[in-house]
Amino acid sequence: MRKGISLLISAVLAVMTLSGCGGYNKILKASDYGTKYSLAKNLYAEGRFTTCSSVLEECVVMLHGTPHGEESMYLLASCYFNMGDYLSASQYFQSCFTRYPNSDYSESSLFMMGKSLFLDMPDPRLDATSTNNAISSLQRFVETYPQSRYRSEAEGMIYEMYDRLVEKEKGSAELYYNMGLYLGNNYRSCIIVAQNAMRDYPYTKYREDLSALVLRAKFQLAQESVSSKKDERYRDAIDEYYAFKNEFPESKYMKEAERIFRISTRNLEGKEQIQDE
Numbered sequence: 001m002r003k004g005i006s007l008l009i010s011a012v013l014a015v016m017t018l019s020g021c022g023g024y025n026k027i028l029k030a031s032d033y034g035t036k037y038s039l040a041k042n043l044y045a046e047g048r049f050t051t052c053s054s055v056l057e058e059c060v061v062m063l064h065g066t067p068h069g070e071e072s073m074y075l076l077a078s079c080y081f082n083m084g085d086y087l088s089a090s091q092y093f094q095s096c097f098t099r100y101p102n103s104d105y106s107e108s109s110l111f112m113m114g115k116s117l118f119l120d121m122p123d124p125r126l127d128a129t130s131t132n133n134a135i136s137s138l139q140r141f142v143e144t145y146p147q148s149r150y151r152s153e154a155e156g157m158i159y160e161m162y163d164r165l166v167e168k169e170k171g172s173a174e175l176y177y178n179m180g181l182y183l184g185n186n187y188r189s190c191i192i193v194a195q196n197a198m199r200d201y202p203y204t205k206y207r208e209d210l211s212a213l214v215l216r217a218k219f220q221l222a223q224e225s226v227s228s229k230k231d232e233r234y235r236d237a238i239d240e241y242y243a244f245k246n247e248f249p250e251s252k253y254m255k256e257a258e259r260i261f262r263i264s265t266r267n268l269e270g271k272e273q274i275q276d277e
Contacts, residue, residue, distance in 0.1 A: 033062045037072060044075055053079040070100040074109060081112065086120035090137075111150040114138035118157045121164075128165060135161050159203065166204040169197035173210065177217050180224075187221040190214075212253040215240045219260045222267075234264040 037059050043052035056076040063069045077092035093113035097106055117134035138154045145151070176190035194210045194217070204210075218240050222233035241261040244251070251257065 033059055037063060037068055040072070040075065044079065047082075049079040049082045053083070064099070070096060070103040070105050073099065074105040077109070077112065081116055086116040090116035090120065107145050107148060108150070110137075110141045110144060111148065111154060114141050114154060115157065118161065121161070128168065131161050131165060162201045162203075163205050166197050166201045166206045166210075169193055170206050170210060170213075173197070173213055177213060177220075180220070185221070187217045187224070190217040191221075208248050208251055208253070211244050211248065212251070212257070215244050215253075215257060215260060219264060222264065231268060234268050237261075237264045238268075 036055055040052050040055040040059055043049075043055065053076060056072055056079060060069070060072045060076055063072045073092060073096040077089050077096055080086075080092060081089035090113050093109045093116060096103075097109040097113065100106060100109075114134060114137035117130065117137050121130045121134050135158055138158050141148070142151055142154050142158075148154075173190045173194040176186040176193060179186040181187075191214050194214045197204070198207055198210050215237065218233065218237040222230055222237050225233050237260060241257055241264070244257055245254070248254070
């Protein structure tokens with residue numbers, strides 16, 4: 001009870017002092033960290049996150065190990081998050097979780113660490129390192145708190161990052177396809193990259209596009225092959241057509257897929273007729 005009254009008095013003093021000339025500087029220089037922390041909480045409630053973070057930077061050191069230690073660290077991380085400094089936010093949320101793993105803030109700290117990394121993530125086409133770090137952080141959260149109210153949001157961010165990584169692989173596969181036979185057989189490289197992406201990220205929203213790209217590349221591979229390999233590769237294209245049609249019967253690529261099937265079948269049937277004669 002006395003602690004509550006003391007904290008209330010400190011908060012009142014903080015506001016009164018702040019309203020005076022040079023009040024902020026006086027409190028910042030004060031040795032009473034209860035008063036400073038009360039000021040910080042008032043600043044946070046007012047949305048003055050830049051000023052609040054300046055006060056909290058000093059408070060978190062002195063309040064470590066006290067009843068306000070974990071809350072002050074969490075508020076500092078939240079200040080940086082609200083300021084849009086997601087990298088600093090992720091570091092402080094991580095510190096909060098590491099220092100106070102069993103506190104009331106541990107679950108939200110681990111979640112917010114992953115969310116901060118997600119929001120700080122650059123274009124994965126340039127560098128996938130940050131994306132992978134964010135995925136690892138949010139996966140750790142889901143595994144640690146499987147019943148969390150934040151789980152759905154965390155999984156949504158994970159799937160979005162998966163799609164960003166797949167988009168990069170999709171771009172590479174398309175580039176190989178467009179290069180065709182330039183300086184080598186790039187159709188084969190296209191197939192490998194696209195199939196690896198579907199294997200690593202089976203639930204990506206780009207799965208249909210990648211599947212169509214594999215079918216297209218296998219067909220072109222057959223078209224461009226030497227005579228001794230054409231039959232085998234046309235059969236491979238036909239098998240790929242059936243797999244594609246089975247998985248995506250209403251695909252926007254179905255007209256193209258049917259054309260590939262007809263041409264591949266016609267080429268095989270024509271050779272079989274010649275052999276029979």
